[in-house]
Amino acid sequence: MQIASAPTGLIRKSLGTSALLVFSATASSPMAVLAGAIVATYASTGVTGTPLGFLVMAAALLFFSVGYLAMARYVSSAGVFYAALAAGFGRFWGVVAAPVVLLGYNAIQICLYGLLGAVASGSLGGAWWLWALVAWAAVALIGVLKSRISVGLLGAVLAVEVAVILLFILVSFANPAGGTVSFAPLSPGNLLVPGIGGVVAFCAASFVGYESAAVYSEESRSPQAVSRAAYSALILLGLLYALAAWALAVAVGPDRVVDESRDPASGLPFSILETHASPLLGSVATALVVTSVFAAMVSFHNSIARYAFSLGRERVLPAVFERIGRGGAPVAGSVLQSAVALPVILIFALTGADPVAIMFSWLSGVAAIAVLLMMAVTSLAAVAFFRKGGGSTESAWQRTVAPLIGAVLVGAALLTTLVNLSAVLGTPADSATKWLVPGAVALAVAVGLGWASVLRATRPEVLENVGQGQPRPLAVIEQDLVGRSL
Known part of the structure; x- marks a missing residue:
């Protein structure tokens, strides 16, 4: 892989709404959620109102998205959470946020190797870690190739899994x-x-990842493309998850869905396809979990690589980490x-x-806590950004009302997750080990505080440049020079 000479940047105007939607929706892995x-x-x-829970969570994230995406129009950076906090609260806090974001996205990416390995091992045999290593090698290879290749691959997978769902x-x-x-599962x-x-x-x-459209803001055709993709991904996933959860309760029966879900022999949810459609469909759906x-x-x-690129560009x-490949992928990240x-x-x-x-x-x-924390804080950062005079024509709804509601609702979701860690992790309620999970996020915050303090004391010129985001004009590869826009 040849490396472009620095200085360089991500390929501008190379990703349209459809490509950004693909990156956002696939990050949430719809088949894995089903x-x-x-x-x-x-x-x-044991809650039969689970389908309504997905709709409530989607509504909460819609409030968050209003301020987040309005701010993203002016904070064009591959490290969007990091840059948003820098713009809203100051550059010091942008650096503090960086390790938290990297921890959260790395945690969700790496945890999926365990899930993929287990599903592949159960279906095809062999050790889970062998399948995980095969997947790791494939992801590593795709990660250094052109974005267009990733979009084509991910788009095909997303289309098939949505069709099966x-x-x-x-x-x-x-x-x-x-x-x-x-209709009982939809009853409050x-x-x-x-x-x-x-x-x-x-x-x-289940929704973590939909917000990643803004990570590609420097490569998007326009800020509107980012907003359309993020809103579309959230609405698509919210409706799909709620309908799928409702459908499961309908097929099994609301009075039996909890017991059947607790029984590994039930084969849910794919046993429904095998029973009422075709045994082959059950096998296809299982394979799609792996591809999803x-x-x-x-x-x-891809998101993590771009965050590393953004942090490297600003030193x-x-x-x-500022270096990219000839195809436009941030190879070092x-x-x-x-x-x-x-x-x-x-x-x-x-x-x-x-x-x-x-x-x-x-x-x-770890990923859920880290990302929910960043969402809640970013909503407040959006309010601070607009109050300091950022933006231009945004309404009071975009500047203040929706972001504050989003901060409260996402913050409540974060608190609820912390209180219910035992259910999420499958540990006894009195287990102290569960606190290792939020402890990892707290450690990331501490690392960020330490590094930001070091930069402020020894390299203030670096801190001054944090969150700037926009590439140097003469250092940016234009899409027209490398191929057709996506």
Whole structure:
């Protein structure tokens, strides 16, 4: 892989709304949510109002998105959370945020190796870690190639998995338990019960990744393309998850869905396809879980590489991370993410830890807490940014009202996740080990505080440049020079 000479930048105007939507939606791994999060939510919480929980969480994230995306029009950076805090609260706090974002996105990307390995091992045989290493090598390779290749791959996977989920929904509603479609799962009374905290935690984790459209703001055709993609991804995923969760309850019966979800022999949700459609569809759906998780790993890998690029360009990280390949991919950041993921996979393999109950659950818990924290704080940063005179024609709704509501709602989701960690992690309620998860996020905050303090004391010129985002005009590769826009 040839490396472009510095200075350089990401390829401008290379990603349109459809490409950004693909990156955002695949990061949330819809098939994995159907097969994993939805069934696990019913099983762990016993709450039959789970479908309504997905709609409530999507609504909360819509409020967050208003301020976040309005601010992203003016804070054009591949390290969007980091740059947003720098613009809203000051450059020092942007540096503090950087390790938290990198921890959260790395945690969600790496935890997926455990899930992919376990599903592939259960279907095809072999050790889970062997499949994880194969996936790691493929992600590492794709990560240093052109974005266009990633978009084509991820788009094909997303289209097929959405089609299968829609088929699952149609088959379930066409064959309701008892012969009647029940609306009980959409009743607020079935959500506002003990266990609602666990529902909120699982639902919040299911949406992590939709916000990543803004990570590609420097490569987007326009700020409007970023907003359209993020809103579209959130609405698409919110409706898809709620319908799928409702469909599962309809097919099994609201009075039985919790018990059936807790029974591994039930084969939910794909046993519904096998029973009412075709046995082959069950196998296809299982295979799609693997491809869906793989697509999510590629999407998060791309986001992490771009964050590293942004930090390298502004010298918060070494300058080598500013370097990109001839195809426009941030190669150094990509290699860094692969280098971080590999030893984690090997450690879990060598220790014999469960790839799902430990690797996936615990690291996804770290990711959910880190990203929800960044969302809540970023909503407040948007308010501060606009109050300092940022922006131009935004309404009071965009500047203040929606971001404040978003901060409260996302903050409540974060608090609920912390209170219900035992349900998320599958640990005893009195277990102290669960606090290792938020402890990792707290450590990342401490690292950020320490590094920001060092920069302020020894390299103030670096701190002064934090969050600037926009590439140097003469150092940017224009899409017209490298090929057709996506």
